[in-house]
Amino acid sequence: MPIELPVLQELRMELRPPDVRDGVATAALIADPTRAGILVMLRDGPHCVCELSAAFGERQNNVSNHLAKLRDAGLVRVSRGPSDGRRVYYERDDAACATAASALAGILG
């Protein structure tokens, strides 16, 4: 609950805060070095969790948590590995990444 400023009542009527929820949500996803690095690494094809974990020097469960957030946002897809059923490969959803980029462009562009 914001406080009532003594003056500038008319300004509150004229100016209204823009809707930036989409861009802010995607920015919060990118604002983590592990998640951002994952998205960059997945540009050259799918990678399994153990590869990403090794590349960033992060624990497997930690990387898995980050991948879950990217998956819930739709930025990455899971593609089971046909060769070794234990490994789970992740790949970028380029269309979703494009819309996310446009949402960010709506703030900075």
Added chain:
Amino acid sequence: MPIELPVLQELRMELRPPDVRDGVATAALIADPTRAGILVMLRDGPHCVCELSAAFGERQNNVSNHLAKLRDAGLVRVSRGPSDGRRVYYERDDAACATAASALAGILG
């Protein structure tokens, strides 16, 4: 310190984490609704702190703190108001915003 995985030693040599620090830093700035809204509002010319504070329903000192972060990042400039010396007007630095956008594009693009 990450744990030593028993396998995949060779993968650690081949894959290396990309450098995403710039994009992550700017994403952290945009990942706040007040800061993102400020950047959008400043697209149509400069605004003083009291206007921004009223538009978002946030306290003045809170908005001032957010503006300090945007200012430290170089995304906004201060332009003292000639009419009323008490008010401090902020305006977007379009060039800095463009470079920040390109840093984000380096992750999602």
Added chain:
DNA sequence: ATGACCGATCAGCCGTTACTGACACATTTG
């Protein structure tokens, strides 16, 4: 079947960050 490996989920801890309240300073107004 037993053990090793890969991955997912969850409670708990902990560090970062936004918010609050109070104060100080400058400027305008009466």
Added chain:
DNA sequence: CAAATGTGTCAGTAACGGCTGATCGGTCAT
């Protein structure tokens, strides 16, 4: 001058988010 207004700064607090440890299910090898 004194009072009011606009802004900035800072310590303290609360909330959010990432990391950890533990555990479980699923798959492959022997």
